[in-house]
Amino acid sequence: MNYSRTIEKIFIYVCLAVVIVAILFPVAWLVLMSFKTRSIIFSLPPPLFFNPTLENYVTTFIEKEYFRYLLNSLIIAISTTALATSTGSLAAYAFSRFRGFIADNHFFFWILTFRMTPAVVLIIPYYLLWTTLGLYDSHLSVILSHTTFSLPIVIWLMKGFFDGIPRDVEDAARVDGCSWFSVFLRITLPLSTSGMAASAILSFIFSWNEFLISMIITRVNAKTLPASITGFITTRGILWGEMAAVSVVIMIPVLVFILLVQKYLLRGMTFGAVQ
Amino acid sequence: MKRSRSQPWIWLLPSFFLLILVGIVPFFILLYLSFSDYFLLYPDIPRVFVGLKNFRTLVFDPWTYNALATTFTFVIVAVAFEMAIGLGLALLFSKPFKGITLLRTIMLIPLVIAPLVTGLIWNQMLNPDFGIITYLLHSLGLFLNSGPTIDPSTALLSIVAVDIWHWTPFVMLIILSGILALPKEPFEAAKIDGASRWQTFRNITLPLMRYPIMVAFLLRFMEAFKIFDEIWVITGGGPGDATRVVSIHTYKIAFYRWDLGYGSAIALFLEYITIILCSAFYKILQKSE
Numbered sequence: 001m002n003y004s005r006t007i008e009k010i011f012i013y014v015c016l017a018v019v020i021v022a023i024l025f026p027v028a029w030l031v032l033m034s035f036k037t038r039s040i041i042f043s044l045p046p047p048l049f050f051n052p053t054l055e056n057y058v059t060t061f062i063e064k065e066y067f068r069y070l071l072n073s074l075i076i077a078i079s080t081t082a083l084a085t086s087t088g089s090l091a092a093y094a095f096s097r098f099r100g101f102i103a104d105n106h107f108f109f110w111i112l113t114f115r116m117t118p119a120v121v122l123i124i125p126y127y128l129l130w131t132t133l134g135l136y137d138s139h140l141s142v143i144l145s146h147t148t149f150s151l152p153i154v155i156w157l158m159k160g161f162f163d164g165i166p167r168d169v170e171d172a173a174r175v176d177g178c179s180w181f182s183v184f185l186r187i188t189l190p191l192s193t194s195g196m197a198a199s200a201i202l203s204f205i206f207s208w209n210e211f212l213i214s215m216i217i218t219r220v221n222a223k224t225l226p227a228s229i230t231g232f233i234t235t236r237g238i239l240w241g242e243m244a245a246v247s248v249v250i251m252i253p254v255l256v257f258i259l260l261v262q263k264y265l266l267r268g269m270t271f272g273a274v275q
Numbered sequence: 276m277k278r279s280r281s282q283p284w285i286w287l288l289p290s291f292f293l294l295i296l297v298g299i300v301p302f303f304i305l306l307y308l309s310f311s312d313y314f315l316l317y318p319d320i321p322r323v324f325v326g327l328k329n330f331r332t333l334v335f336d337p338w339t340y341n342a343l344a345t346t347f348t349f350v351i352v353a354v355a356f357e358m359a360i361g362l363g364l365a366l367l368f369s370k371p372f373k374g375i376t377l378l379r380t381i382m383l384i385p386l387v388i389a390p391l392v393t394g395l396i397w398n399q400m401l402n403p404d405f406g407i408i409t410y411l412l413h414s415l416g417l418f419l420n421s422g423p424t425i426d427p428s429t430a431l432l433s434i435v436a437v438d439i440w441h442w443t444p445f446v447m448l449i450i451l452s453g454i455l456a457l458p459k460e461p462f463e464a465a466k467i468d469g470a471s472r473w474q475t476f477r478n479i480t481l482p483l484m485r486y487p488i489m490v491a492f493l494l495r496f497m498e499a500f501k502i503f504d505e506i507w508v509i510t511g512g513g514p515g516d517a518t519r520v521v522s523i524h525t526y527k528i529a530f531y532r533w534d535l536g537y538g539s540a541i542a543l544f545l546e547y548i549t550i551i552l553c554s555a556f557y558k559i560l561q562k563s564e
Contacts, residue, residue, distance in 0.1 A: 015367055020381055026396045039502030042405050087289035094286035113553045114298050118501040121542040122524040124529050148297040203280040210387035211504050225390050247392045254387040262383055266448055273560055274452045
């Protein structure tokens with residue numbers, strides 16, 4: 001009995017170890033690649049030890065103009081987040097507090113389809129829309145396009161959080177003469193900071209990682225880091241080291257966010273189906 | 276009590292404005308384009324109204340059917356593996372071991388990594404000339420003078436493998452949160468009644484877990500249907516048309532052949548499929564409430 005228990009325990013530990021290695025290895029491999037010179041990347045079998053170099057980071061972010069793309073990515077992701085959370089939380093509040101004035105159910109379904117629409121469906125109209133409006137290759141067009149996907153998730157998530165806040169406090173404040181909006185700003189929002197943080201970070205992650213739309217509607221001026229990756233596929237082959245360096249920079253901020261919102265990450269990604 | 280009224284519409288106005296601009300207007304553009312012949316290559320030729328021509332092409336185009344078949348093959352195989360492995364891992368990770376919370380946090384990592392970056396990592400590892408996985412396969416005597424991504428018979432399978440790496444943790448975490456929220460009583464009762472482990476799992480755990488399993492399945496199904504970035508950087512839809520899923524197909528029709536009319540017709544069809552999938556997911560969400 002005891003003997004088989006130990007065997008089982010060892011078996012479970014081995015399985016866990018295999019899974020964790022399988023998850024972490026590709027990520028570690030990318031990080032290592034970003035510190036390798038071109039010749040080391042191409043050598044087989046891959047050497048276990050090598051002299052790490054910052055060359056790839058220096059060439060991309062200092063010599064080439066990838067620092068600019070990094071700034072673009074930051075500007076676009078932060079603006080998308082600000083726009084989506086500010087307008088989205090207002091809408092979510094209305095859905096949470098003024099029940100029954102609109103066919104909420106249909107509206108929520110409508111919002112869900114926005115979030116689930118494949119990006120490829122939207123690239124044709126976006127390309128023409130932004131070109132016609134003279135906004136092709138501008139930050140504003142990318143921000144607005146990304147908001148299509150961020151706004152639904154913010155509305156959906158924040159409604160869940162607002163529903164969880166008792167209305168008594170708000171009612172009391174309104175009896176004392178506060179307007180609906182100042183109640184929202186002074187009482188409801190401070191009570192739902194974790195929800196705001198979660199939806200802000202989910203918006204940020206989405207916009208930061210988005211590739212296809214940015215690739216179609218930007219050229220130079222508003223190009224984001226993911227869209228810039230295609231520039232490493234050159235006539236002399238793929239510049240793997242530099243590509244890895246940029247990929248690592250794309251990966252770092254989102255990894256930090258895991259630690260901040262791990263509790264809400266899954267809730268946001270499943271439309272609140274997982275609490 | 277006199278309650279101050281507030282107009283709900285004022286709260287909704289900013290969101291509505293945005294959603295109409297970036298969500299509704301594009302659909303009218305798509306609708307308009309799908310009824311016209313519009314080649315961006317020849318901007319001088321005016322757009323002509325062609326009625327249902329693009330939709331007739333859609334119905335009789337074996338190329339598009341192929342892309343749809345490839346997509347559903349990919350989705351079904353990938354999601355089946357993800358569900359099976361995810362369920363197994365969720366059971367594994369639900370055991371109260373030392374340090375298990377740290378391991379669960381590690382499983383969140385693939386969820387936030389950009390699909391594009393995932394594609395790049397695996398493209399390098401699966402590279403036919405110097406990728407580490409191809410190297411290992413070569414030393415086992417497999418795929419000599421070739422690689423899993425450039426062999427037409429295994430290209431789609433390698434994309435499936437990448438998707439499994441990326442999204443199994445997501446399935447696993449959804450199911451895990453369901454397992455951790457399970458009530459204890461039925462399991463104690465089963466133990467007293469002397470049920471075997473398999474019986475307990477089959478007759479108690481699985482039925483109680485139906486909701487999280489359905490959520491994971493539908494979300495994965497919808498997301499896998501949209502796949503673009505990974506295929507774009509790993510195979511670009513090739514070799515031949517082996518990994519030309521419907522997203523890649525639409526993109527190439529619209530931005531390689533510059534046939535925006537037909538591209539829009541396919542895009543509308545994709546949106547139609549999305550709406551059907553969403554309504555299934557929405558029903559499940561509402562049932563839980």
